[in-house]
Amino acid sequence: MRWIMKWIFNSILVIFFLTAASANAQQSGEVSDAAKKEFSKSCASCHGKDGKGNSGMTKMLKVDISALNLTDDATLNKSDDELIKIMHDGLNKMPAYKGKISDKIIAELAAYIRALK
Numbered sequence: 311m312r313w314i315m316k317w318i319f320n321s322i323l324v325i326f327f328l329t330a331a332s333a334n335a336q337q338s339g340e341v342s343d344a345a346k347k348e349f350s351k352s353c354a355s356c357h358g359k360d361g362k363g364n365s366g367m368t369k370m371l372k373v374d375i376s377a378l379n380l381t382d383d384a385t386l387n388k389s390d391d392e393l394i395k396i397m398h399d400g401l402n403k404m405p406a407y408k409g410k411i412s413d414k415i416i417a418e419l420a421a422y423i424r425a426l427k
């Protein structure tokens with residue numbers, strides 16, 4: 311009888327880990343296609359498709375490439391709220407997107423930026 315209990319216990323463990331793994335996979339795939347499309351449409355011209363910054367824009371905007379890099383610590387150490395606020399209200403040469411991009415997509419863009427790294 312004991313081996314049956316062990317077998318059941320082990321099966322439950324396996325199922326538990328498999329479920330946890332697939333939940334994680336879903337979480338990292340959380341970035342929606344809509345956010346991806348919005349980024350290439352509205353953001354990539356300055357921030358680059360990979361988020362590392364479009365070096366061609368630094369002269370025009372008179373900013374350092376690090377200002378356009380969204381994959382460095384300066385960006386990633388900010389909270390989602392801070393990133394969302396910058397996208398909402400703009401900052402220096404960064405345009406404000408409030409009213410142009412929905413709050414939902416702006417929040418998803420914050421997740422997208424974190425996923426670019």
Ligand code: HEC
Pocket residue numbers: 348349352353354355356357371373377378379380384385386388393396397401402403404405407411419423
């Ligand atoms: C006209 C060029 C331009 C466009 C288009 C643009 N940005 Fe920016 N963005 C900037 C500049 C310049 C900064 C740096 C502002 C500063 O710190 O002075 C910036 C900063 C940011 C920051 C803050 C980064 C940090 O480390 O503080 C985020 C987040 C951001 N942009 C996201 C976006 C998203 C998302 C889009 C598209 C919806 C976008 N930007 C479109 C120029 C642009």
